[in-house]
Each structure stands twice: as C-alpha cells, then as structure tokens.
Amino acid sequence: MTTRAGRDQPRQLPGELWGVTFRQAEASVSLRTNSQAAYTHATGTLYAYERSGLADARWHIDLLVDGGTLEDEVAGFAEAPPLEVGPRLMAAVQVRPGGHAYWVEALHTLIVADTARATITVRCAQEAAALHWAARLARQAITAQLLESGAVYAHTAALSLGGRGIVIAGHRNRGKTTTLLASLRHLGADYVTNDRLLLRAGPGELIGYVWPARLRAGIGTLSALPHLSGLVPEAQRAIPAAERWNSRPKVAIEPWDFARLLTGEAQVLGSLRPTLLVFPQLEPSRTTVSVEPVPRAQAHEELLRTRLFMTDPGRGPSSHLNHWLWPTPDPQTTDSHLSRVVDGLAELPCYRIRAGTDPAALAHAVGAVADRARR
DSSP states (O other): EESOOOOOEEEETTTTEEEEEEETTTEEEEEEESSSHHHHHHHHHTTTTESSOOOSSSSSEEEOOOOOOHHHGGGGGGOOEEEEEETTTEEEEEEEEEEEEEGGGTTTTEEEETTTTEEEEEESSSSHHHHHHHHHHHHHHHHHHHHTTOOEEEEEEEEEEEEEEEEOOOOTTSSSHHHHHHHHHHHHHHEEEEEEEEEEETTTTEEEOOOOOOOOOOOOHHHHHHGGGGGOOOGGSOOOHHHHTTOOSSSEEEEGGGGGGGGOOOOESSEEEEEEEEEEEHHHHHHHOOOEEEOOOOOOOOOTTTTTTTTTTEEEEEEEOOOOSSSOOOOOHHHHHHHHHHHHTTOEEEEEEEEESSSSHHHHHHHHHHHHHHH
C-alpha cells in the first residue's frame, strides 16, 4: 500500500515532547505532547493529512499527561453549565479570558481554549485520556478551518478509479461501505473515505477533503469478501448468512490496517475531485443488479433535501456532529456553501445501483457506470 496523503515524520522535542504539524489544503494545526503513544495514535488515525515537523500553523495544541488529579484547578467547575463534547461524554464549561475552559470529569481532563491566541492546552491525569483527545482535537481544528473556508459535510464513502473520483452517497444502511469495499477488491480502486467528506466548491472546481476516521463494516459485508471474512468476531461467525446483514455492532478497521482493504498498487488518498455520483440501494434478498440514471433535477433535490445525506428526513441526523471548541459558520453562510456544492454535484453523472449481496456483481456495476461516465 502506498499512502499518498501523509508522511509520518516524528519530531521529538526537547523535554521529551513529541511534535507534528497536520495540514489539509490551507488548514493547519500543530500538536505537541509528552505522550509518544498519543502522538503515534494521532499520526496513525489522521491518515488523510500531510504531516511535517513543527512549523507555522494556524492553531496549536499542547497535550500533556501530568499524572496529577487537577482537583485544585477544577474546584470552581462544580456549578459550571454542562456541554456535550462527545457521544455520552459531558464537560463543565467556564468562560475564560480569550475563550473557555472545559473540565471533563470522566476522563480527568482540563482543556483551556484561547480563541484569541489560537491555542489549546490539554492536561490529562492519565495517558488513556491523551489517546482519546489527540486525534479528535487536531481533526476538529482542521475541520473548523475548512468549514470556515466554504466546505460542508457530506455523508459519503468515496474512492478513486483510474484517477476519477467516485462519491458513494446515501443514508445509513444503504450499502455505502459494501459498495466501497467491493470496488476496492474487484476494481483495484484507491481508498478515500468510508463515511464522510468535506466538499468545497471553488471557481470551476469541486473538491472533497477526507474527514479521517476508522472504517466500520457490518459482518454481512465482511463475510461476503473472503479477504476480510477473518475480521468477523468469532462469536458472530455462527450467525446464519441471511441474518448477518442486520447484525450489530459493526467491526472497526483502523487506518493503519487499511492496507488489507486494497489490491495491487492501490493507494490511500486524502482528497479527490468528484466526477461521478453513485446512490447505492442494497437489498440482501435481491439476486440481480439494476442501474438507473438519476436525472439532474432529481439528484439536486435529493442532495439538497438531505443536506448531502447528513440528515435523514425520516430519522434525523445521519451522522453525529459536535463542534464544541470552534464555532461553525452561521446557518445562512452554511446554507450558501451547501447550495454551491449541491449545484456542482448535480452537474455530475449520477446513478442509482440496486443490488444484492454479491460484491463482484456490485463492483462490476460501479465499473460499468464509471466507464459510461467517461465516454
């Protein structure tokens, strides 16, 4: 596997600090930490970002494990209002000069954000907390900068086939991951993302930046691909084949294990320029594959109504978002950015693929529409 997006270049700083600068487009953030494990976890997880030693960056994060209890410093948080800072994770919040302070009792972590100086100081009592925060805070810093510059979230998988970006869009459980993994295996495509892109429309171009994260796949998908069937937990291998497609929870594959998803000279990429849209609709009981062109007006309406599939009108949000350190643009500005991206996407060829559980047939359909769009 070749990873084009990032180059892991560790920089150990004086005083046993490890430092790295992450970049994506014009966004940047530096991370300094005294935990080598947290440094390694962050650089491994954030596969889509270019990496270098400490250099000029727009934001700076100092992440320290000090082994203390922090009780004296957080005594004043007892009456502070709570704020969600992750799924089932709360923080008490204080207003501080230049920004805010957050006490996350469950992880014994104090986070002080100085927006005026663009600095974040994180003190953790234990290294496990540093592992939790390192990639998350750096990713939130990069994401906030891209949102500010006109990007919007899209709930998509994505791959590159012969240099052409294919966006696989849809709500949860429509078959995005199955379509992606089948195409990687049978078409030799490059991996881009499994869950989320940050799409931005510029003068005459549309580009998608990866929101880097682990891949999660259901055991039905993994069982259908022989090279990945060994990832199915032993306790779930006895589940009948027909029931595996509805089994939960999903299996996580970390970015440093993405090589096993690829074939040949395929790569892991950090961005793509979309040239084709695919809306998968997988039905386990189906035995045939059908491909339907989606008219431009219909694609535009579906993309706009679902806010690039980030919102399911019948079920609510399709993906959890929580920007608690950096504010997002106001709704009117975000809607304007969304409109421009949807306009650009709707100009691309779009196909709805209805398929069953045969990954080879599904990949063949993706390859066929890619060839059709190329003509």
